Amino acid sequence: MKLKDSEGEKTSEKITHDIYESITFNDIFDNSMEAIFIVRVENEKKFIFEKFNKAYEDITGIKGEEFEGRTPDETLPPDIAESVRTNYMKCLIKRKTIIYDEFVPVKSGKQYWETMLTPLFDKERRITRIIGFGRNIDLRKELENEYKTNELRLESLLKISQYKAGTNQEFIDYALKQALLLTESKIGYMFFYDDSAKEFTLDTWSRSIMQKCTVRDPQTKYLLEKTGILGEAVKQRRPIIINNYQEFHPLKKGYPIGNAPLLKYLTIPVFIDDKIVAVVGVANKDIDYTDKDILNLSLFMDAVWRISEMKRTQESLIKAKDQLLDVQKLAKITRWGCNFETGELNFTDEILQLFNIEKPKGRVFLNDLMPYLKSDDSKRVMDAINSIIENQLPLDMEFQFMINGSNYSALYLKAVCEEVRDGKCAKVSGSVQDITSIKEIQQKNTVLQEQLYQSQKLEAMGQLAGGVAHDFNNMLAGIIGNAEILQMRLMDETENSKIVKKIITASEHAANLTKQLLSFSRKGKYQSIPVEVNKIVADVISMLEKTIDKKINIEQALDENNPVILGDPIQIENAVLNLAINARDAMSNGGALAFQTLSGGDNGSVQIIVKDTGSGMSDEVKKHLYEPFFTTKERGKGTGLGLAGVYGIVKNHKGVIKIESEVGKGTTVFLKFPKSKNVTVPNEIAEGASSKLGFGNIMIVDDETAIRDFTSMILLKYGYNTTAFKDGESAIEFFKKEHKTVNVVILDMIMPVMNGKEVFFELKKIDKNVKVIISSGFSQDGDASDLLEYPNVAFLQKPYRTATLLAKIEEVLSDK
Numbered sequence: 001m002k003l004k005d006s007e008g009e010k011t012s013e014k015i016t017h018d019i020y021e022s023i024t025f026n027d028i029f030d031n032s033m034e035a036i037f038i039v040r041v042e043n044e045k046k047f048i049f050e051k052f053n054k055a056y057e058d059i060t061g062i063k064g065e066e067f068e069g070r071t072p073d074e075t076l077p078p079d080i081a082e083s084v085r086t087n088y089m090k091c092l093i094k095r096k097t098i099i100y101d102e103f104v105p106v107k108s109g110k111q112y113w114e115t116m117l118t119p120l121f122d123k124e125r126r127i128t129r130i131i132g133f134g135r136n137i138d139l140r141k142e143l144e145n146e147y148k149t150n151e152l153r154l155e156s157l158l159k160i161s162q163y164k165a166g167t168n169q170e171f172i173d174y175a176l177k178q179a180l181l182l183t184e185s186k187i188g189y190m191f192f193y194d195d196s197a198k199e200f201t202l203d204t205w206s207r208s209i210m211q212k213c214t215v216r217d218p219q220t221k222y223l224l225e226k227t228g229i230l231g232e233a234v235k236q237r238r239p240i241i242i243n244n245y246q247e248f249h250p251l252k253k254g255y256p257i258g259n260a261p262l263l264k265y266l267t268i269p270v271f272i273d274d275k276i277v278a279v280v281g282v283a284n285k286d287i288d289y290t291d292k293d294i295l296n297l298s299l300f301m302d303a304v305w306r307i308s309e310m311k312r313t314q315e316s317l318i319k320a321k322d323q324l325l326d327v328q329k330l331a332k333i334t335r336w337g338c339n340f341e342t343g344e345l346n347f348t349d350e351i352l353q354l355f356n357i358e359k360p361k362g363r364v365f366l367n368d369l370m371p372y373l374k375s376d377d378s379k380r381v382m383d384a385i386n387s388i389i390e391n392q393l394p395l396d397m398e399f400q401f402m403i404n405g406s407n408y409s410a411l412y413l414k415a416v417c418e419e420v421r422d423g424k425c426a427k428v429s430g431s432v433q434d435i436t437s438i439k440e441i442q443q444k445n446t447v448l449q450e451q452l453y454q455s456q457k458l459e460a461m462g463q464l465a466g467g468v469a470h471d472f473n474n475m476l477a478g479i480i481g482n483a484e485i486l487q488m489r490l491m492d493e494t495e496n497s498k499i500v501k502k503i504i505t506a507s508e509h510a511a512n513l514t515k516q517l518l519s520f521s522r523k524g525k526y527q528s529i530p531v532e533v534n535k536i537v538a539d540v541i542s543m544l545e546k547t548i549d550k551k552i553n554i555e556q557a558l559d560e561n562n563p564v565i566l567g568d569p570i571q572i573e574n575a576v577l578n579l580a581i582n583a584r585d586a587m588s589n590g591g592a593l594a595f596q597t598l599s600g601g602d603n604g605s606v607q608i609i610v611k612d613t614g615s616g617m618s619d620e621v622k623k624h625l626y627e628p629f630f631t632t633k634e635r636g637k638g639t640g641l642g643l644a645g646v647y648g649i650v651k652n653h654k655g656v657i658k659i660e661s662e663v664g665k666g667t668t669v670f671l672k673f674p675k676s677k678n679v680t681v682p683n684e685i686a687e688g689a690s691s692k693l694g695f696g697n698i699m700i701v702d703d704e705t706a707i708r709d710f711t712s713m714i715l716l717k718y719g720y721n722t723t724a725f726k727d728g729e730s731a732i733e734f735f736k737k738e739h740k741t742v743n744v745v746i747l748d749m750i751m752p753v754m755n756g757k758e759v760f761f762e763l764k765k766i767d768k769n770v771k772v773i774i775s776s777g778f779s780q781d782g783d784a785s786d787l788l789e790y791p792n793v794a795f796l797q798k799p800y801r802t803a804t805l806l807a808k809i810e811e812v813l814s815d816k
Contacts (some may be wrong), residue, residue, distance in 0.1 A: 029053050035060070035113075035134040039088060041127055047071060047088045059136060061107030080105060091130055101141075101730040104134065112141045149182075149296055156182050156300060159400070168311040173204050175304040176280075177389075183293050185282035188258055192278050193234060193269075194589075198224040200231070200279065229267065232277050239268040239298070243288040262523035267292055270301050277307065281310045321795055332434035336415075340389055341426050345369075351432065352412055358612035374400035374408055389425045392417040398435065409436045473777030478706030480507045484802050496719065509801065530676060531569045533608055534558045537595045540576045544584075550754070551590030561592055563599035563606040566676040567653045572608075574647040579610040579669050581644070585616025586667065611668040617661040646671075693719035694806070696743035696813065700724040701731040701759065703751045707798075711746065714802050720809070732762050738765045744812055746796070749776035749784055760787055771812045775800075 033124055035056035040048045047070055051065030072081040074184075083102060091098050097118045104113045113134045120129040172190060180188050189205035191804040202220040224231045232240050232251050242249055245262040266289040267281040280301050285293075327333075334350035343365045352359055366385075373381055379398035388395045395415040400408040415430025463562045486502045518602040541554055548554070565572075574596075583593050591613035598607040650657045653673055661667035698720050702708050708724040715722050725731040728751055736743060745763060749756035756774065763770045784795055794812050796805065 013745070022072065035132075037064075037132045037134075039130045039132065041088075041092065041129060045085070046090065047085065047130070049075070056134070058787050059106070060104065060111075064103070067710070087115070087117060087243070088130060091119050094703055094722055095119055095127065099135065106435075111136050112138050116162070120598055125304060146292065149292060152182055159533055168308055168315055169204070171311055172304075172308060174306070175301075176204050177784045179280065179297060179300060179304075179583070180282060182296055183266065183282045183289070184285050184287075185266075186284040187262075188280070188282040190278060190280050192231070193276050195276060200227065202223070203278070229265065230279065230281070233267045234276050235803060237269060237276065239266065239294045241266050241289045241294070246282075252692045264289055266297065266642055268294060268298055268301065270305050272309070307534065333431055334433075335429065336432050337418075337427065337429040338415075339427050340366075340385075340424075342422075343367060361450045369401075370662060372402040376400070376401070378394075383398045388415065388417060392420060395430060396426065409434050424762070454577065471777065473798040474704050474707065476507050476510055478704065479779070480504055480799045480801065481707065481710030481714065483507065484598050486709055488717070504801075528568065530564050530568050531572060532562060532564055533572070533597050533673075534562050535607055536569060536573050536576060537597055537608065539573060540580055541595060543577070544580055548584055548593075549587075549590065550583060552587055553590075553592045555592060555594040557594070557596045559599050561599050563597060565606050565673045567673070570652070571649045575646045575671065576608060576610065578646050579671075583610060583612035583614060583667065586616070599675060606673050606675045608671040608673075609668065610671075611666065613666040616663040616665050616667055618663055622661060694809065694813075696809075697723070697738075697741050699731060699735065699742050699745040699746065701728060701756075702748040703727060704748070707748070711805070715809075718806060727751060728756070728759035731759060732766075734768055735763055735770075739763075739770065742770070744773060744809055745769045746773045746775055749774060749778065757787065764790075773808055773812055 029051075030053060032053060032055055036053040037049065037056055038051040040050045042048060048069060048608065049064075049067040051068065055060075057064055065074050072084045073618070075081075076084060080103060087098070087100060097116060099114065099116045102113055102115055103110045104115075113135045116133045118131050118133075119127040120131055122128045123665060159178060174191055176188050180186070190203045191200040192203050193200055194493050200222040222230065228320065229240060229242065229249075229251050240251070242265045245265045262283045264285050265281065265283045266285075267279060269276045270278040270280060270351065271296075272468075278301075280297065281291075282297065312565070332350050336345065336347045336351060338345050345364045345366055345368075347364075349359070370378065370381075381399055384395055384397050387393050392663075394417075395413060396409060398412050400439040401411045403409050407810075408577070412433045413430065414432075415428040417425040417427070418429050419425070419427040483500050483503045485774050487497060488502060489552045492496045537556065537558060544554060580595075586592070592610040592611075594609075596611070599605075647657055650671055650673075655671060655673040656704055658670040658672070659667065660670075698715055700708050700722055702711075702724075703726055707724070708726065712722040712724050723734065725734065731745075735745070747759060747763075752757075756776070760772060763772065769792060772787075773796050774787055775792050775796045775798055776784055777798045778784070787793055788795060792812065794808055796808050800808075
């Protein structure tokens with residue numbers, strides 16, 4: 001139903017008198033597709049909702065009975081109630097139909113309506129009611145706003161494209177200003193983003209931020225991992241909107257005191273070829289940011305960035321040209337040319353600087369330079385020049401050229417034929433560069449590559465040694481374990497028992513060798529335990545006696561006080577062994593190699609002294625003693641890592657190294673370590689000693705059958721119940737069911753499919769208090785060291801003796 005303003009008061013009176021009471025009106029009211037409502041007029045300021053049709057309820061989702069009999073102030077938000085009353089009063093004053101747009105509350109929020117109000121008169125021409133008609137015009141408003149936004153965006157793009165900026169930075173600053181206008185925002189910023197460094201760099205921010213920000217020396221660089229909302233646009237690769245910034249939000253990380261306050265916030269990533277190159281943020285729009293703001297800002301910034309890229313390219317080209325000239329000077333490279341018909345050379349002024357010569361008064365010819373070529377290069381240069389003349393082949397060569405009448409420099413010459421006459425090259429042009437320093441660097445690189453090769457070879461040998469040692473330890477564990485079982489059964493057979501004991505002793509010697517292999521593969525990991533220096537020296541001598549040339553006589557003088565230091569026995573042994581090997585190599589014709597230990601020196605220090613009667617070292621060699629890869633040995637016979645490694649080990653133990661050497665008289669090396677106070681070396685477990693019977697249930701998890709078998713047999717003999725498993729999966733399944741009855745788990749570290757570390761954490765999930773003995777052919781400083789940080793965990797080095805095994809179980813069971 002449509003009422004026009006032109007009908008005036010007479011029409012309204014007729015509606016009041018006839019239509020309102022008629023069946024026809026009720027039919028229209030009830031069946032209309034548009035929302036219809038009736039308001040009763042109490043006085044010029046009081047209006048009461050009287051009736052709403054079904055269409056109103058369907059459109060708004062609000063039941064009429066919620067409003068009927070109540071005033072706007074009682075049913076609507078204050079701002080909307082005031083607007084409604086104002087429009088009703090306008091209808092009363094004008095006494096005719098009025099049409100206007102307004103926000104109407106609905107169940108889901110608000111809708112934009114076109115509302116028509118018509119006054120209804122009684123017989124005395126008093127307005128007793130107002131009838132209203134409303135329809136949703138959200139779509140129309142959206143289209144109108146979109147049209148305006150598109151106009152604004154196009155206008156902004158036009159301004160951007162026509163803006164004459166002196167520099168790219170000025171252009172970016174202006175673009176941000178336009179972005180604020182486009183999104184109706186008050187503040188904004190733009191950050192460049194470096195994906196390789198995962199870092200943001202502030203490019204520009206709006207002046208309004210500067211006016212409100214009181215932070216001293218504001219930060220301009222941010223790592224992606226330390227950002228909050230700023231970084232989310234990059235992490236999620238999408239725009240982020242927060243329309244209630246002051247409320248809690250899980251992505252926010254706060255901002256510095258004095259920073260410009262944020263109320264509503266929008267940030268977008270800027271893409272170039274699917275790569276994020278920048279992040280733009282705007283804030284504090286009067287109304288909420290929406291997807292339209294995202295679209296407008298994204299399209300605008302895409303165009304801005306492409307224009308900016310073009311401007312940056314232009315600036316880069318100008319800068320590159322200037323830099324090229326600078327680089328040519330620094331690189332000593334310049335242009336040259338030659339007219340072969342006349343032999344005349346032409347060149348730039350830079351070539352005079354390159355050769356450090358004065359500008360010639362007359363013309364310069366090719367033949368004038370030939371005497372300055374190194375004799376070996378003269379024929380090569382002339383052959384190359386003849387080749388380019390006859391065959392027009394490019395000239396590309398290196399040669400030696402005398403500069404300043406004495407020294408030769410390496411020059412790199414390039415040229416191509418520019419003009420051909422009668423089948424021969426008449427003119428060439430090209431470049432010439434002084435590459436003397438480059439050739440020196442290449443020579444150094446060759447040396448470094450060789451050193452790198454040696455280092456990589458050592459690393460590979462270390463990995464191989466570690467693997468061999470592990471496998472060998474597993475085999476030795478089976479040999480020693482079964483030999484001990486046999487020894488138990490042969491208690492009364494003296495001769496056979498002696499043979500078995502020899503097997504055990506030989507196996508232990510082999511275990512000591514694997515210990516050395518493991519130390520070689522440790523890659524610098526250090527322990528800090530009490531170390532007997534006399535034992536270290538004795539072990540080294542024991543190894544040397546089996547391997548060193550018999551022409552070298554080994555002597556020792558060990559301190560009877562048996563000094564102890566705090567450190568890593570394997571690393572210290574390696575240091576002494578390296579010194580011994582160097583001494584051996586210096587005595588190719590034989591000599592004396594002496595070892596000495598001393599205590600009670602400066603500040604109670606402990607010394608290890610290694611002395612040889614070898615060839616000694618010159619003063620020049622002594623200058624490079626501790627340089628990695630420096631060696632005086634033949635290629636392939638030395639890495640140059642020996643003394644450098646010794647130096648590193650001594651320094652890591654807070655010690656001092658001193659070397660005395662004289663050519664033809666030998667070398668003496670002093671290693672001085674701080675003495676450890678109140679530190680004693682723990683007693684070793686006496687093997688073969690009787691052990692008391694134990695009790696409890698032990699799980700053995702090891703992929704080696706021999707180790708599972710002998711460990712089970714030994715533990716059964718000493719009173720324990722055992723259950724053995726060849727892999728981690730079956731052990732875990734058993735532990736899930738029986739973990740309450742298991743007292744200790746002996747767990748191998750290296751197993752196929754599921755290694756010991758993985759099994760350990762699965763056991764921990766089932767029972768966090770599980771007691772575990774980590775058993776490995778590798779040393780304790782490998783993966784096992786991480787597990788030893790947990791409670792109720794001990795380490796058992798393979799191969800192990802019966803007494804060691806039993807002692808370790810007792811230690812774990814007693815929670816020591």
